[in-house]
Amino acid sequence: MNTFTRTVAASLLATALHVAHAAPPVEPARIAAATVDGTHVVTADGVRLYVKDWGPKDGPVVTFSHGWPLSSDSWESQMLFLAEQGYRVVAHDRRGHGRSSQPWDGNDMDHYADDLAAVINALDLRDVTLVGFSTGGGEVARYIGRHGTGRVKKAVLVGAVTPFMLKTDDNPDGAPIDLFDGFRAAAQANRAQQYLDIASGPFFGFNRPGATVNAGLVQNFYVQGMQAGHKNTFDSIKAFSATDFRPDLAKFDVPTLVIHGADDQIVPPAMSAQLVPRHVAQAEVILYPGAPHGITDTHKDRLNQDLLAFLRR
Incomplete structure (x- = not known):
């Protein structure tokens, strides 16, 4: 294991000092209080969430929850593809x-899940397929754990x-x-250097033997990361590392697709994807x-087709 990989590993587990557990149900009024203001949904606690709402408004709905420290821009390939296939895609x-x-x-999973609920409820989305990448996968799990599947048709964890x-x-895993x-x-x-690394x-x-660094992908990751707040991304490390989603997954009662890179060095599948069926x-x-962690870019064509096939079932 090289120095950077050890640093990433050390970093990934740092924020787990206080392990988060599944929370009690949220007061419905808190979610119902969210309002739409142009391209934003405003939550009950005054947070403005920037929202992309693409594709036909009468199409089947797919929502996308992004990873750390990115934004909804990280889903643009999947959103453009599915919108062109007739789906209403919301992120x-x-x-x-990002722009929120x-x-x-x-800056914790309970609020992340409640914010997703605020977007879904404010836009009155129903029969939704929830798609979450990395930290966003945790957001999807906590959403179901806190809000159930009344508005959910399917779930995808990437x-x-x-x-x-x-x-x-x-x-122990x-x-x-x-x-x-x-x-x-x-x-x-x-943190700027951390994002570049x-x-x-x-x-x-790109650290694998024979790999060629794609400068565009590196710069895109960096730009999205630096748009985010320092305090917010710092707190989010705890959210993705120290939250126990096992009680949330136990509440999944909809078809669920798990997609993962077999060579994911950030979230190794042996501690994640391969354990979900339990x-x-x-x-x-x-x-x-x-495949690496960032398969929404490196394997976007295959991922797009796998998502489409799952949606069409």
């Missing part, structure tokens, strides 16, 4: 990310942080806390041989 920038507000508080990233006594401590330390030291290294698999009876797992 928001998570609180603290940067609140000091609320390179997701589910079931539980942190190694604990009852989760997780990663040690030292890993995430290093990730958080790197963010505090120089992640993107030019393990995120897209908790979700209807889960189907597809591993892309040799």
Whole structure:
């Protein structure tokens, strides 16, 4: 394991000092209070969530939840493709990310899930297929855990942080806390350099022998990351590393597709995708041989077709 990979590992586990568990049901009034203001949904606590709403408004609905430290822009290939196939595709920038507000508080999975619920309810979306990548996969899981599947038709977890990233006594498959401590330390030291190192290294698999670094992908990751708030992305490390999604996955009662890169160095499939069927009876797992974490870009054509096939079932 090289120095950067060790740093990423250390960083990834750092924020797990306080393990988050499934929360009690949310007061419906809090979600109902969300309003639409142009290209934003405004939550009950005043956070403005930037929303993309593409494709025919009467088409089957697919929502997309993005990864850390990115924005809804990271889904543009999938959204453009599915919109052209007749789907209504909706994605928001998570609180603290992209063009959304940067609140000091609320940078945790419960708020992320409630924000997704606010978008779904404010736009009155129904029979939705929820798609989440990496941290966004956790957001999808926590949404179902807190809000159920009354508006949900299917779910897709792509390179997701589910079931539980942190190694604990009852989760020996997780990663040690030292890993995430290093990730958080790197963010505090120089988050701009951290984003460049992640993107030019393990995120897209550019650190593998024979790989050629794609400058466009690296720069796109960097730009999205630097749009986000420092406090927000820092807090989010805890959200994706220390949240136990096992109780949330137990509430999945819809068809679920799990897609993951077999060579994912950020969220290794042995601690994530391959464990989901233990908790979700209807889960189907597809591993892309040799693929890295960032498969929404590196394997976008295959991912687009797999998503379309799952939606059409």
